Amino acid sequence: NAGVTQTPKFQVLKTGQSMTLQCAQDMNHEYMSWYRQDPGMGLRLIHYSVGAGITDQGEVPNGYNVSRSTTEDFPLRLLSAAPSQTSVYFCASSYGLGYYEQYFGPGTRLTVT
Amino acid sequence: GENVEQHPSTLSVQEGDSAVIKCTYSDSASNYFPWYKQELGKGPQLIIDIRSNVGEKKDQRIAVTLNKTAKHFSLHITETQPEDSAVYFCAASSNTGNQFYFGTGTSLTVIP
Numbered sequence: 730n731a732g733v734t735q736t737p738k739f740q741v742l743k744t745g746q747s748m749t750l751q752c753a754q755d756m757n758h759e760y761m762s763w764y765r766q767d768p769g770m771g772l773r774l775i776h777y778s779v780g781a782g783i784t785d786q787g788e789v790p791n792g793y794n795v796s797r798s799t800t801e802d803f804p805l806r807l808l809s810a811a812p813s814q815t816s817v818y819f820c821a822s823s824y825g826l827g828y829y830e831q832y833f834g835p836g837t838r839l840t841v842t
Numbered sequence: 843g844e845n846v847e848q849h850p851s852t853l854s855v856q857e858g859d860s861a862v863i864k865c866t867y868s869d870s871a872s873n874y875f876p877w878y879k880q881e882l883g884k885g886p887q888l889i890i891d892i893r894s895n896v897g898e899k900k901d902q903r904i905a906v907t908l909n910k911t912a913k914h915f916s917l918h919i920t921e922t923q924p925e926d927s928a929v930y931f932c933a934a935s936s937n938t939g940n941q942f943y944f945g946t947g948t949s950l951t952v953i954p
Contacts, residue, residue, distance in 0.1 A: 827939030833885030
Protein backbone atom coordinates (compact mmCIF):
# COMPACT_ATOMS: atom_id res chain seq x y z
CA ASN A 730 0.00 0.00 0.00
CA ALA A 731 1.17 3.50 -0.85
CA GLY A 732 -0.98 4.91 1.98
CA VAL A 733 -1.88 8.58 1.55
CA THR A 734 -0.18 10.37 -1.32
CA GLN A 735 -0.16 14.09 -2.04
CA THR A 736 0.96 16.06 -5.08
CA PRO A 737 2.70 18.36 -5.63
CA LYS A 738 5.26 18.43 -2.83
CA PHE A 739 6.05 22.12 -3.35
CA GLN A 740 4.17 24.87 -5.17
CA VAL A 741 4.60 28.61 -5.63
CA LEU A 742 1.60 30.63 -6.78
CA LYS A 743 1.00 34.28 -7.50
CA THR A 744 -1.90 36.04 -5.79
CA GLY A 745 -5.12 35.37 -7.66
CA GLN A 746 -4.00 32.15 -9.32
CA SER A 747 -5.91 28.93 -8.86
CA MET A 748 -4.68 25.42 -8.29
CA THR A 749 -5.70 21.99 -7.05
CA LEU A 750 -3.84 20.01 -4.41
CA GLN A 751 -4.23 16.32 -5.03
CA CYS A 752 -4.76 13.66 -2.37
CA ALA A 753 -5.29 9.94 -2.86
CA GLN A 754 -5.44 6.93 -0.55
CA ASP A 755 -5.44 3.23 -1.34
CA MET A 756 -6.71 1.92 2.00
CA ASN A 757 -10.43 2.07 1.16
CA HIS A 758 -10.94 4.65 3.91
CA GLU A 759 -14.29 6.40 4.09
CA TYR A 760 -13.12 9.47 6.02
CA MET A 761 -10.74 11.97 4.43
CA SER A 762 -9.74 15.44 5.53
CA TRP A 763 -7.54 18.42 4.73
CA TYR A 764 -5.53 20.37 7.30
CA ARG A 765 -3.27 23.35 7.09
CA GLN A 766 -0.26 23.72 9.36
CA ASP A 767 1.07 27.14 10.26
CA PRO A 768 3.91 27.94 12.68
CA GLY A 769 2.70 28.12 16.25
CA MET A 770 -0.87 27.14 15.32
CA GLY A 771 -0.81 23.38 15.04
CA LEU A 772 -3.03 21.73 12.45
CA ARG A 773 -6.39 23.22 11.58
CA LEU A 774 -9.13 21.37 9.74
CA ILE A 775 -10.19 22.90 6.42
CA HIS A 776 -12.72 20.42 5.00
CA TYR A 777 -13.56 16.80 5.50
CA SER A 778 -15.53 14.02 3.84
CA VAL A 779 -17.25 11.02 5.38
CA GLY A 780 -17.67 9.25 2.06
CA ALA A 781 -17.98 9.72 -1.68
CA GLY A 782 -20.33 12.59 -2.47
CA ILE A 783 -20.35 13.92 1.12
CA THR A 784 -18.23 16.86 2.26
CA ASP A 785 -18.41 19.36 5.10
CA GLN A 786 -16.55 22.36 6.45
CA GLY A 787 -13.98 22.35 9.20
CA GLU A 788 -12.52 25.19 11.26
CA VAL A 789 -11.01 27.24 8.42
CA PRO A 790 -12.90 26.55 5.14
CA ASN A 791 -12.90 30.03 3.57
CA GLY A 792 -11.04 30.23 0.26
CA TYR A 793 -11.03 26.45 -0.30
CA ASN A 794 -13.34 24.06 -2.15
CA VAL A 795 -13.45 20.28 -2.07
CA SER A 796 -15.30 17.46 -3.76
CA ARG A 797 -15.29 13.69 -3.30
CA SER A 798 -16.33 11.83 -6.41
CA THR A 799 -14.53 8.59 -5.51
CA THR A 800 -13.52 6.89 -2.26
CA GLU A 801 -9.84 7.20 -3.20
CA ASP A 802 -9.48 10.88 -4.12
CA PHE A 803 -10.11 14.11 -2.23
CA PRO A 804 -8.73 17.17 -4.06
CA LEU A 805 -8.49 20.61 -2.45
CA ARG A 806 -9.04 23.63 -4.71
CA LEU A 807 -7.84 27.16 -4.20
CA LEU A 808 -9.91 29.32 -6.56
CA SER A 809 -8.03 32.61 -6.05
CA ALA A 810 -4.89 32.21 -3.98
CA ALA A 811 -4.02 34.79 -1.31
CA PRO A 812 -0.77 35.25 0.66
CA SER A 813 -2.70 34.17 3.80
CA GLN A 814 -2.97 30.72 2.24
CA THR A 815 0.79 30.23 2.40
CA SER A 816 1.07 27.11 4.53
CA VAL A 817 1.83 23.41 4.60
CA TYR A 818 -1.21 21.33 3.66
CA PHE A 819 -1.79 17.80 4.89
CA CYS A 820 -4.36 15.32 3.71
CA ALA A 821 -5.42 12.53 6.07
CA SER A 822 -7.65 9.49 5.90
CA SER A 823 -9.14 7.01 8.34
CA TYR A 824 -11.40 3.99 8.25
CA GLY A 825 -14.25 5.92 9.87
CA LEU A 826 -15.23 8.59 12.33
CA GLY A 827 -14.28 8.81 15.96
CA TYR A 828 -11.72 6.39 17.37
CA TYR A 829 -9.98 5.39 14.16
CA GLU A 830 -6.35 6.24 13.47
CA GLN A 831 -5.82 9.04 10.97
CA TYR A 832 -3.09 8.45 8.40
CA PHE A 833 -1.44 11.61 7.10
CA GLY A 834 0.17 12.26 3.74
CA PRO A 835 3.64 13.82 3.38
CA GLY A 836 2.29 17.34 2.86
CA THR A 837 2.34 20.07 0.22
CA ARG A 838 4.26 23.26 0.95
CA LEU A 839 2.45 26.15 -0.75
CA THR A 840 3.80 29.68 -1.06
CA VAL A 841 1.60 32.48 -2.40
CA THR A 842 3.45 35.64 -3.41
CA GLY B 843 -15.83 24.54 18.97
CA GLU B 844 -13.19 22.73 20.98
CA ASN B 845 -10.09 24.60 22.22
CA VAL B 846 -6.95 22.54 22.86
CA GLU B 847 -3.97 24.10 24.63
CA GLN B 848 -0.58 22.39 24.74
CA HIS B 849 2.50 23.05 26.90
CA PRO B 850 5.40 23.45 26.74
CA SER B 851 6.10 24.63 23.20
CA THR B 852 9.72 23.46 23.42
CA LEU B 853 11.32 20.86 25.65
CA SER B 854 14.92 19.70 25.92
CA VAL B 855 15.91 16.64 27.94
CA GLN B 856 19.01 14.56 28.40
CA GLU B 857 19.01 11.13 26.86
CA GLY B 858 17.55 8.64 29.33
CA ASP B 859 15.45 11.24 31.16
CA SER B 860 11.67 11.45 31.00
CA ALA B 861 9.62 13.98 29.04
CA VAL B 862 6.08 15.13 29.83
CA ILE B 863 3.80 17.13 27.55
CA LYS B 864 0.47 18.44 28.80
CA CYS B 865 -2.75 19.40 27.04
CA THR B 866 -6.06 20.81 28.17
CA TYR B 867 -9.36 20.83 26.31
CA SER B 868 -12.55 22.82 26.70
CA ASP B 869 -15.40 20.60 25.46
CA SER B 870 -16.44 18.05 28.08
CA ALA B 871 -18.15 16.03 25.31
CA SER B 872 -14.80 15.22 23.62
CA ASN B 873 -14.19 11.50 23.95
CA TYR B 874 -11.04 10.58 22.04
CA PHE B 875 -7.54 11.99 22.48
CA PRO B 876 -4.76 10.94 20.09
CA TRP B 877 -1.11 11.98 20.18
CA TYR B 878 0.93 12.45 17.02
CA LYS B 879 4.65 12.61 16.35
CA GLN B 880 5.88 14.67 13.41
CA GLU B 881 9.42 14.32 12.14
CA LEU B 882 10.97 17.02 9.99
CA GLY B 883 9.50 17.14 6.50
CA LYS B 884 6.93 14.43 7.19
CA GLY B 885 3.28 14.17 8.06
CA PRO B 886 2.14 13.49 11.64
CA GLN B 887 1.99 9.87 12.74
CA LEU B 888 -0.17 8.47 15.53
CA ILE B 889 1.89 7.20 18.47
CA ILE B 890 -0.74 6.56 21.13
CA ASP B 891 -4.37 7.41 21.85
CA ILE B 892 -6.82 7.22 24.72
CA ARG B 893 -10.60 7.09 24.95
CA SER B 894 -12.60 8.98 27.53
CA ASN B 895 -13.57 5.84 29.46
CA VAL B 896 -9.91 5.06 30.24
CA GLY B 897 -7.62 6.88 32.67
CA GLU B 898 -4.24 5.66 31.47
CA LYS B 899 -2.71 3.74 28.59
CA LYS B 900 0.85 2.53 28.10
CA ASP B 901 2.81 1.30 25.11
CA GLN B 902 6.42 0.44 25.96
CA ARG B 903 8.14 3.77 26.78
CA ILE B 904 5.10 5.91 26.00
CA ALA B 905 2.08 6.50 28.22
CA VAL B 906 -0.89 8.81 28.16
CA THR B 907 -3.03 9.84 31.13
CA LEU B 908 -6.45 11.45 31.03
CA ASN B 909 -8.23 13.42 33.75
CA LYS B 910 -11.78 14.01 32.51
CA THR B 911 -12.80 16.06 35.51
CA ALA B 912 -9.97 18.53 35.01
CA LYS B 913 -10.15 18.19 31.21
CA HIS B 914 -6.48 17.56 30.72
CA PHE B 915 -4.35 14.78 29.31
CA SER B 916 -0.62 14.20 29.22
CA LEU B 917 2.00 12.32 27.22
CA HIS B 918 4.82 10.68 29.13
CA ILE B 919 7.95 9.39 27.41
CA THR B 920 10.41 7.50 29.60
CA GLU B 921 14.05 6.61 28.89
CA THR B 922 14.17 9.12 26.05
CA GLN B 923 16.38 8.43 23.05
CA PRO B 924 17.70 10.80 20.34
CA GLU B 925 15.20 9.34 17.86
CA ASP B 926 12.39 10.66 20.08
CA SER B 927 13.39 14.18 18.95
CA ALA B 928 10.41 15.51 16.95
CA VAL B 929 7.34 17.72 17.24
CA TYR B 930 4.49 16.18 19.22
CA PHE B 931 0.84 17.19 18.85
CA CYS B 932 -2.10 16.38 21.06
CA ALA B 933 -5.63 16.39 19.67
CA ALA B 934 -9.21 16.06 20.85
CA SER B 935 -12.19 14.86 18.88
CA SER B 936 -15.42 16.75 18.57
CA ASN B 937 -18.42 15.21 20.30
CA THR B 938 -19.62 13.83 16.96
CA GLY B 939 -16.19 12.38 16.14
CA ASN B 940 -16.08 14.01 12.72
CA GLN B 941 -13.55 16.72 13.55
CA PHE B 942 -10.27 16.87 15.43
CA TYR B 943 -8.78 19.87 17.16
CA PHE B 944 -5.02 19.97 17.56
CA GLY B 945 -2.74 21.58 20.08
CA THR B 946 -0.02 23.93 18.88
CA GLY B 947 2.75 21.33 19.20
CA THR B 948 5.79 20.66 21.39
CA SER B 949 9.26 20.50 19.88
CA LEU B 950 11.15 17.85 21.86
CA THR B 951 14.93 17.66 21.66
CA VAL B 952 16.73 14.73 23.28
CA ILE B 953 20.37 15.60 23.92
CA PRO B 954 22.75 12.62 23.60
